[in-house]
Amino acid sequence: xxxxxxxxxxxxxxxxxxxxxxxxxxxxxxxxxxxxxxxxxxxxxxxxxxxxxxxxxxxxxxxxxxxxxxxxxxxxxxxxxxxxxxxxxxxxxxxxxxxxxxxxxxxxxxxxxxxxxxxxxxxxxxxxxxxxxxxxxxxxxxxxxxxxxxxxxxxxxxxxxxxxxxxxxxxxxxxxxxxxxxxxxxxxxxxxxxxxxxxxxxxxxxxxxxxxxxxxxxxxxxxxxxxxxxxxxxxxxxxxxxxxxxxxxxxxxxxxxxxxxxxxxxxxxxxxxxxxxxxxxxxxxxxxxxxxxxxxxxxxxxxxxxxxxxxxxxxxxxxxxxxxxxxxxxxxxxxxxxxxxxxxxxxxxxxxxxxxxxxxxxxxxx
Amino acid sequence: xxxxxxxxxxxxxxxxxxxxxxxxxxxxxxxxxxxxxxxxxxxxxxxxxxxxxxxxxxxxxxxxxxxxxxxxxxxxxxxxxxxxxxxxxxxxxxxxxxxxxxxxxxxxxxxxxxxxxxxxxxxxxxxxxxxxxxxxxxxxx
Numbered sequence: 001x002x003x004x005x006x007x008x009x010x011x012x013x014x015x016x017x018x019x020x021x022x023x024x025x026x027x028x029x030x031x032x033x034x035x036x037x038x039x040x041x042x043x044x045x046x047x048x049x050x051x052x053x054x055x056x057x058x059x060x061x062x063x064x065x066x067x068x069x070x071x072x073x074x075x076x077x078x079x080x081x082x083x084x085x086x087x088x089x090x091x092x093x094x095x096x097x098x099x100x101x102x103x104x105x106x107x108x109x110x111x112x113x114x115x116x117x118x119x120x121x122x123x124x125x126x127x128x129x130x131x132x133x134x135x136x137x138x139x140x141x142x143x144x145x146x147x148x149x150x151x152x153x154x155x156x157x158x159x160x161x162x163x164x165x166x167x168x169x170x171x172x173x174x175x176x177x178x179x180x181x182x183x184x185x186x187x188x189x190x191x192x193x194x195x196x197x198x199x200x201x202x203x204x205x206x207x208x209x210x211x212x213x214x215x216x217x218x219x220x221x222x223x224x225x226x227x228x229x230x231x232x233x234x235x236x237x238x239x240x241x242x243x244x245x246x247x248x249x250x251x252x253x254x255x256x257x258x259x260x261x262x263x264x265x266x267x268x269x270x271x272x273x274x275x276x277x278x279x280x281x282x283x284x285x286x287x288x289x290x291x292x293x294x295x296x297x298x299x300x301x302x303x304x305x306x307x308x309x310x311x312x313x314x315x316x317x318x319x320x321x322x323x324x325x326x327x328x329x330x331x332x333x334x335x336x337x338x339x340x341x342x343x344x345x346x347x348x349x350x351x352x353x354x355x356x357x358x359x360x361x362x363x364x365x366x
Numbered sequence: 367x368x369x370x371x372x373x374x375x376x377x378x379x380x381x382x383x384x385x386x387x388x389x390x391x392x393x394x395x396x397x398x399x400x401x402x403x404x405x406x407x408x409x410x411x412x413x414x415x416x417x418x419x420x421x422x423x424x425x426x427x428x429x430x431x432x433x434x435x436x437x438x439x440x441x442x443x444x445x446x447x448x449x450x451x452x453x454x455x456x457x458x459x460x461x462x463x464x465x466x467x468x469x470x471x472x473x474x475x476x477x478x479x480x481x482x483x484x485x486x487x488x489x490x491x492x493x494x495x496x497x498x499x500x501x502x503x504x505x506x507x
Contacts, residue, residue, distance in 0.1 A: 037407040041469070048472045052479035059483045063490050070494060089431045093424060100420040103411065103462045110408040335408045342464075349463045356454045359427075360447035364434040 028337040036336040047343040051350050054313075058354055061306045065361060068302060072295060079299040080365035082147050084138070087223055088363040091134045092355065094216075098127035099352040106345045109328070109338035117341060118328035122205050124348065125321045126212035128314050129177075133216020135311055140169035141224055142300075149304050153297030166221065174217060181210035202326045209318065306358055313351045320344045409467050419461040426454050 033039035069076050105120030144167050146154035184207035192200030324344050327333070333341060430450040433439070439446055460466045465473050 040407055044468075044472060045475070048475045051476060055476075055479040055483060056486075059486055062483075063487055066487055067490055067494050070491060071498065085431060085435065089427060092427050096420065096423045096427065099423075099458060099462050100416060103416050103419075104413075106464075107410040107413070107416065110410040338408060346463055349458055352462075353455050353458050356458065357448075357451050360430055360434075360451050364430060364443075364447050366434055366439075366443050 028332070028334075040337075040339045040342075043339045043343055047346050051346060054347075054350055058306075058309065061302070061309065062357075065302050065306065068298060072298075075295045075299050076365045079296055079303075080363065082142065082145070083363045084223075084227065085363045087134065087138065087220065088359055090223075091131055092359045094127050094131050094134070095352050095355050098124045098131070099349055101127065102345045102348045105324075105328075106338070106341050109333040109341040110335060112334045114328050114331040114333050117333055118205075118325060121321055121325045121328055121341075122208065125205070125209040125318050125325065126215075128318050128321070129209045129212035130216035130219075132311060132314055133213040133218075134220040135216075135307070136170060136173040136213075137217055137220025137224060140167040140173060143167070143169045147300055148297070149301035150297045151294070153294065153300060155296065170217065170221075174214070177210050177213045181207055181214070184210060198326075198329055201329050202322075205325050205329075206322060209322070303362060307362065310351065310354055310358060313354070317344075317348050317351055320347065409464070411461060411464065411467075415461055419457050422457055423454055426450050426457075 029036055029039055033042065101120045101123040105117045105124065108114075108116035108120060142148075145159050146156050148154065184203045187203035188200050188207055190200075191197075191203060321344060324341050327340065430447055433446060433450075434443070459476075465476070
């Protein structure tokens with residue numbers, strides 16, 4: 001190490017000579033950087049460039065959303081009744097809280113407080129997994145109801161009564177996390193018992209993260225069953241708003257001046273140029289339902305693509321955060337070396353940022 | 367690694383950052399980075415700013431839900447919810463993502479993505495508007 005230090009100093013006029021002989025100044029600086037600050041700035045610019053590509057990556061999906069909503073606003077106002085606003089809102093708060101703990105972890109790393117960084121990053125990971133758990137409940141509930149993307153859309157408002165409290169889809173979504181939970185728990189115990197406490201703590205943190213997922217699933221299931229109980233009390237008002245019976249399907253087209261297209265159902269019904277209103281009056285409703293549902297299917301294609309890509313980013317974030325968690329446990333952060341925490345943090349905040357826009361666009365359409 | 371030396375360095379650093387916050391040197395783009403003294407580029411955000419940002423974000427989240435459920439805004443609904451989302455995004459960007467203290471170039475790089483995103487939306491919407499009548503004609507014989 002000493003040799004490396006000397007060699008670098010020879011090529012590094014910017015290195016402070018006063019400190020250049022100190023070992024602790026060197027170990028984390030890659031050989032092609034003059035100073036810790038230069039290394040940090042390069043990494044920071046790199047992560048910002050990555051975030052630019054992420055914005056443009058999601059941008060395509062946002063444009064799909066905007067174009068479809070611009071052309072068919074009534075499809076979106078109909079679709080929102082299938083999304084639980086309060087559950088989505090609570091999930092938003094979970095994600096915002098994870099952003100706070102992430103920022104807290106970065107702050108601690110900048111001050112060289114590795115223990116606080118480890119705890120903050122672990123809470124961030126648990127919140128991320130909790131968010132995924134709630135999302136799994138939302139997804140599986142929709143799949144039970146036939147709220148599927150594109151042509152797969154086959155909505156049946158009463159389908160959820162046929163399924164028990166726990167959906168089969170939800171069980172499927174839980175299996176990988178259950179396997180990981182068992183694996184991480186075993187890893188934690190084995191490593192701890194063989195004296196590898198660092199690795200043991202790391203696995204224990206991952207196991208706790210998986211428990212966060214199941215906490216989200218449990219919370220989501222409780223919420224959903226409470227909502228279902230409330231829903232039975234109030235009759236089927238929730239489903240009445242939905243186009244299950246064709247007549248309800250018609251929403252005043254005049255709401256939106258740009259909406260000059262006839263509802264596709266109207267054309268399919270008898271092949272002539274009818275408007276949505278005549279379908280309602282004329283009453284060939286049964287035929288009109290199917291293509292209208294197809295429009296809802298397009299909404300759910302967009303919904304699954306956007307929230308699904310976001311969920312993939314959450315999973316990626318958990319993996320990146322676990323790396324930060326391990327290095328925090330190994331006490332590798334110092335006031336002159338905390339870049340990776342900052343960079344993963346920036347990525348995590350971007351994932352939060354995208355959800356900040358997704359939440360009103362999906363859940364708050366009225 | 368020498369633990370005592372590390373601790374001393376840390377204390378010295380904390381003193382430095384406290385002074386920086388006190389004199390609000392953070393906000394200025396041109397504060398001199400001490401070359402060699404690597405720790406000078408670490409700017410821990412003040413705890414109260416992080417907590418304040420978080421509670422503001424919670425407030426705006428609740429506000430946007432309450433408005434959506436209780437206030438009839440008609441065609442302004444999208445505008446209002448997007449406006450609130452943008453306020454939240456600015457809070458996250460400025461304080462959680464440290465853009466407030468970051469180098470201007472990094473902020474410029476990131477904001478440039480929004481410019482290209484706006485071009486993307488703008489041209490796609492223009493195209494959609496132009497071709498809408500063709501689509502309508504196609505469906506209505």
